[in-house]
Amino acid sequence: MRILDLFCGAGGAGMGYHMAGFTVVGVDLVPQPDYPFEFHLGDAMEWPLDGYDVIHASPPCQAYTRMGGLLRSMGTAGDYPDLIAATRARLVAGGTPYVIENVEGSPLVRAVRLCGSMFGLQVQRHRLFASNVMLMAPCCNHGVWRKDKPGLHRHQSGRSRVVGCYGNSRGVGDNLDVRRAAMGIDWMGWRGLTQAIPPAYTEYIGRQLIAALYSERRKGQINAAYRVFRPDRPQGPGARSQSGDAHQVGGNGRHALHR
8 A cells, every 4th residue: 555645754654654564655845865765855735646545744833833932933933834724625635545643732633642652652742643534542651651861951950751852952961862762763863853753653543544444445345246246136147137036146056135
């Protein structure tokens, strides 16, 4: 199955879908040399959507983060457009199964929330996932973390329950390997990590999508078989049209459905 990874960044989401079993194709407006799969430089809002089983989109989140107010006060909020509504409208119109990911506080509809504590990770990184496919999510389990990690920022002298993967890599005890391990990511640099979601999230989502797609295909096969063997149609030699009686369709003793 093929999935289109829009606003793909350095490939955190894409890797999770790959682990779930998808063939991944990424699109981003910015070059992504660390992206581990087929990559296309382009505008996610204009890229063709046909030819994929699922579309994933992670539109810019800055408008809904804690930094949103700061960006507005600095006059730089326009550098990070709010594309959630436009992205949703485009994906709904396309009719393909889709997932939209964004931060808490974003206007996603009927979204599930995932957290690092659900997957044994050392980051919290709450993220929302909305889809036209039913998704399930476990509950957070923040109690599994202990205060044994480096401080989240350079002004924090104590220890933290989780590893911070954001900012400009100037926190107390900053170490790229520590951050990579906490996120379950081993191929991207610091800037990519600050924007990425852990692959475990989309592996979890991807497995649900694949199960749903196979279920729908199975239903389609059953419906197609029923259309072939409709009880009001003669199906073979000696079949009785409109009789309501079962009729033999072969020499193996099996019979078609009857009214």
